[in-house]
Amino acid sequence: MIRDDIKAAQIAAMKSGDKDARAAIGLIQAAIKNRDIEARTGKAPDSDDALVVEVLQKMVKQRRESIDMYEKGGRPELAAAEANEVAVIERFLPQTLSDDETRAAIEAIKGELGASGMKDMGRVMAELKGRHAAVLDMSKASGLVKAALS
Template sequence: MSLLEQLKDAQKDAMRAKEKLRLGAIRMVLAEIKQREIDNQITLDDAAITSVLVKLVKQRRDSYTQYMDAGREDLAAIEASEIEVLESFLPKPLTEDEVSALIDSAIAEVGAAGMQDMGKVMGIIKGKAEGCADMGKVSALIKQKLNA
């Protein structure tokens, strides 16, 4: 079952269960997917839908931080629950050991010798780890390994 079908089924389930917050988060994802499909005149595959989910989770995390800093715990709680709903559709996160092994294999594949090869290594890893790992942390680990 494709990710889009999973989202649509989850939307129906949320409607039946009258889960307003979950339904709102799923509708937001489906609207963003539809907008991208219309804007680019393409049909998104699972990888593209995953990148939409990653983007929306990142936006929710930023909003959560801003609401907490402003003392708006009520709005922060809504963002946190939306993050939880969105993350349920993302692939299982990679462990640190798996990320490290992925970086090592990408460095070997490219034959990276230093920081000038950072973009090549990131390009390989981004395709494999999108939605499964925090790309900021992955980038820091790559820099660490290339400088060593």
């Protein structure tokens, strides 16, 4: 389980004295804990790994947006700190599908649903997310779905 890998990495970072990794992993654990609390009141994902991957993907997306803002604002030291956190977080994410694999998945779903135009984009995206959310960058997939349906 990813949660166990994160806990083991936290211990390893403490033993090695890697303060940056330890801090980033602490943030990961806090975000997962918050998501666990939210899941108590709403619908929890089917598996624990799905919940953790969802949290990690959200964290990476937030940090990439921050990096972009820091670079535009002339704060390269803050952008570098965020990039270090992204590197730590991505260690725990499963390998994502390549563009070719994503296109193949989109074509398979498109064929199954009989999707023919942009009006079907929501259905295709929902099915794609349902099947491949843990191993797919949904922002990239959106552009590929749009290209496949146009």
